[in-house]
Amino acid sequence: xxxxxxxxxxxxxxxxxxxxxxxxxxLSMKYFGxxxxxRIDADQTKNEALYHIKFTRNDWPGICxxxxxxxxxxxxxxxxxxxxxxLKTYLDKENIAE
Numbered sequence: 001x002x003x004x005x006x007x008x009x010x011x012x013x014x015x016x017x018x019x020x021x022x023x024x025x026x027l028s029m030k031y032f033g034x035x036x037x038x039r040i041d042a043d044q045t046k047n048e049a050l051y052h053i054k055f056t057r058n059d060w061p062g063i064c065x066x067x068x069x070x071x072x073x074x075x076x077x078x079x080x081x082x083x084x085x086x087l088k089t090y091l092d093k094e095n096i097a098e
Contacts, residue, residue: 010028022078022080032087040052050068051068
């Protein structure tokens, strides 16, 4: 795992690695203070499923980063993209010097 590294290095890793799992992304986000929540909604009448992922922080009340996809085969990709948006925004907003 890639713990004990900076947020910038984590973003770079996410950008470079295509086969990272959603669980690995969620674990690294937890390390940096983010909570995650996901769910899959199924529509039996249309034979479709919709995956949702959300990242939040306790110190950012009311702010969350969400993504969804109809193709549950893209869970890893959607989770990674949502996490990168959250981390980049966090760096910009907090002006974290690493």
